[in-house]
Amino acid sequence: MSERAVERLHTLPWAAVVDVIPQLSAALGPMLEGMPAEKALDRLLRELPDLTSLQRKAVAESVFGVGLWRRRLQAELGLPAPTPMQLLASLLRDLGGLHDVEPLFGWEKGVLPRATTKPASLADRYSLPDWLAETLQHEVGPEAPALADALNLPGPICIRANHARMHRDALARRLIALNLEVRPTRYAAHGLVITSPRPNIYGLRPFQEGLFEVQDEGSQLLAEMVSPQTGESVLDFCAGAGGKTLALAAMLGKDGKVHAYDVDSAAIERLRRRVERAQADNVSIHHTLPQGRTFDAVLVDAPCSELGALRRGPDKRFLIDPASLAQWPRKQLAILETAKAYVRPGGRLIYATCTFATAENEQVARAFEAENRFFVRQRPRLSVELLTLEGFLRTYPHRHQTDGFFAAMWFSSRA
Secondary structure (H helix, E strand, C coil), rough: CCHHHHHHHHCCCCHHHHHHHHHHHHHHHHHHCCCCHHHHHHHHHHHHHCCHHHHHHHHHHHHHHHHHHHHHHHHHHCCCCCCCHHHHHHHHHHHHCCCCCHHHCCCCCCCCCCCCCCCCHHHHHCCCCCCHHHHHHHHHHHHHHHHHHHHCCCEEEEEEECCCCCCCCHHHHHHCCCCCCEEECCCCCEEEEECCCCCCCHHHHHCCCCCCCEHHHHHHHHHHCCCCCCCCCEECCCCCCCCHHHHHHHHCCCCEEEEEECCCCHHHHHHHHHHHCCCCCCCECCCCCCCCEEEEEEECCCCCCCCCHHCCCCHHHCCCCCCHHHHHHHHHHHHHHHHHHHEEEEEEEEEECCCCHHHHCHHHHHHHHHHHEEEEEEECCCCCEEECCHHHHECHHHCCCCCCCEEEEEEEEEC
């Protein structure tokens, strides 16, 4: 079984956390009781303003590590209800490779139980809730361990050049001049992956000048799948904070127009600020759906379970109520039924999610097709590595090093 995520833990600066072990309980306890790990960490770091950069990294990895690995740590300890500090000690010793941890916690040597074998089940070995382990096995079968391992690794820092203002190669040179290491994305035409240790992306001058956006490569591919042509009008039906809106705007150029709509007013306000920074003059923002008109392409990046982005939140898997998953297909299909009316005859409709759940993906797409025969499925002009035999876009962390995305595209054959 692959364990790249555990191998990564052996490379972290755990020794830097030794001096702040007592303070960590203030973050670990609330997090294990349901507070999001990022919020618990932020609160702790505010209380410890004098930490060195190395200590801050070690503290962050400690909080995120316990948040992510809690199930495996409990299985290795063999304790029915380990304390937050026991989980932390097990993380440092059993997964992080830091020896003789008991004295660091003020314990007698040998107090912390040792596992005799590695956990055998998928759920225990990769620290998954039972429902998620079952979902992975159902969705990818024998690839479940590889996908689970990929979900336990931090996602790469991926950015998209605002090529309406600066080509990807020129942006790469600009970032290299700032002592950053970058490489082109494997599939997306305008993306870069920052491979140097995590910088303050939002503090970089090129970001503040609107020359790039932080955007996962899979998300960039959704915009490319729309294939907007010069002069076209595109409706981003569930725009959110606008990552794909801005990507579409850059592809359309000054003669095209992106209309961004979302019911979330806070997200729309974030989009407005991003549009200003990117100097995307061809974006029109809507709080209500534009009535009485149709568009050359409509992108529906639908609300979903977001299982494809689990690597972006180390404790997210434990915060999801599996009973909530059943709600999504019905909502997604209803959104598609509304969005279809905005596609002009001969136009394109694109349905996308950030999940690998078939019930939210292929099943929703097929259900829509069954009731809308005049929408004809189209095969996207993307790398064959990204497409299923049925012509759907499918990306996975373990196969493509992107978040997990799905998309379907249809041509409107109405006269």
